[in-house]
Amino acid sequence: MIEIKEVRPNSKEMQDFLALPKTLYQPTFLTQSETEEKAQLLGEHELSSYYQLEALVAYKEGRPTARLAIIGYPKENKAYIGYFEAQNDWQTVRKLFETVKAKVRAQGKTHLVGPVNASFWLGYRMKLDHFDQPPFTGEPTGLAFYPKLWQRAGFQLSETYGSVFYRRVPLDDHQGRLEKRYHQFLSKGYTILSPKPNDWTRVSAQVFRLLSTLYADFPLYHAISEDSFKELFAPYRYILDFSMVKLAYKDDQLVGFLITLPDYGNLVYQKKHPINLLKLLKIRKKAKRYLILYLGVAPDHLGLGSALTYPIYQEIKARKALAVGALIHQGKITEHYAPTLKADNHHYGLFEMIL
Template sequence: MAPSLVAVDPADSANLERFVDLPRRVYADDPRWIEPMRESVAADLVGKSAFRAYAGLQAFVAMDGDEVVGRCAALLNPRLLAADGTPLGQVGHFESIDDRQAARALFAAAFDWLRARGARFASGPMNGGAHRAHRLLVEGFEQEPFLLEPRNPPYYPRLFADSGFQRLHTWRSFDWQLPQIERLLDAISGGEERVRKRGDYRVEAMDGADRGAVLGRLHTLLDAAWSGHLGYAALDSAELVEGFAGLLAVMSPRSLGVLVDAHSGADAGLAYYYPDYAAEVRALRGEASGWGRWLASGVRPKRAVYHTIALRPEVRSIGAAQFLLAEMVRNS
């Protein structure tokens, strides 16, 4: 029997709870899974997140009798357009058992909702844009995941492909030991040295404890540095705080570096890494109230995640990325 589809009303507390709870069933046999913060998912659904102040969302659940077997949300970020100028639809918050019919029914419902609002194309999985959860894991399921990177059952790519999704881009992550990092530094030393000798740029470390100053400075830089990045759209200040404040709270003072023009003082790029508190966040089981509690122990993880390097277009071809990366690694 084909599953039935239910459009989740924000006032329908029973289906909201089912929507938020489903991943615990899907990942029950995956000890490496890190549960997303449940209150953040719920805030998106009921319209209380900063993103929902300007964006549209409709959640759906697939039911097999009285049991939820799948979920997704259709999303429209009015600041994110397809190449033809129409709104770029998104399908996010997707979770499902390995059931082709359930997944197809969910995607069809999402596509219908998006089409009715002017979208001709849809990307997924994407929860609003590249600054929020997006992408599928397609390889490396046997690896220990690191914090804030996607993890999903191996059958998800097949469910997406069955409903017409095609791979749009590929990102790669590398779990490297010190010798491999040293070889990387050797490989980029030429570009790094050229920037260093000219003396046109310096790297300033920012202390995440001064959240207001850090976020204000980053907000000015992000649009220029991330412009053209797949799925990126400008953020409101409230959304920047909502998305990055928690991460800043667990970063060390040297974790965030800004590339500064030594002559004008203008910010030209940024890079950041963070301690890989994957085990600590996994232990929270989606409850944000415990975020950062582990810091009191003073124990630091052995792995760091070098997550982002973003540069203004005018400095991307002069070796600035190599210079910024080398400075961040050596000072970490």
């Protein structure tokens, strides 16, 4: 027998919702933030006021087999599916999605989109390949059968993304185009620098204002307040290596940023006991791999992305580290930086269903 149950605060269903991922993934592949999920289920997350979230757990013969959350934004005809996890059981997943479709149709929604963990700001996309490789920090995870389950349920791939894995930079490598761009912008009066950790609150506000303009046309983008952004990104102060963050100013205005994060694997999702904190500090000091996560350039400063990339490229080369251009919307120019150094690609997708 298959049952679909709604998750109520502090209920058995809530416990089962939070416990299910741990039964599906090996420890090195588990990227669940139980703190984030619990806050979502209780309606206490920093972003909870922006949307309505309803969580469901599917049971087969009394055992939790699949879960997801339905997310709806006011005055929007799309509903989003996030926090999806499931065993490879088509009958259970089919009934779960049928329940979802009935619920969102009753709300007047005409499209289902996912995976979206409630918000653009928290994580979205489904992994499409390389399921045998442990995730880098922030990489979407999933099981190899998820894309087929969603497609069988009637979803179609609507957006694609990729991560570019770069091989270690030879010490004699020379990226002349990047270097040329860097010196061109310096000669035009631009300042490119790394912020100090104590400046993160002020700098993150500047980044937010520029990012909000640049990302406004991205799929799934929903505006949030500056205070919400600061709250979400405050923990970055403790995991960023600020020498690997570059900001570009022209006439005292922030016009570009490149935020590179040490790759902590799934360590950032684990409990913050002393041993894990020491591991984080060690990686932050000298990582084996860096993730190029956020790159933004104001429209009137085209080419600045290459200039921002150059000092990061130099740092990575000097540290003999690896790098990943992470989670790039396919078709963006950043896919083509340093093409001679590319070693591999991971792919991700966003799925949509018209009801």
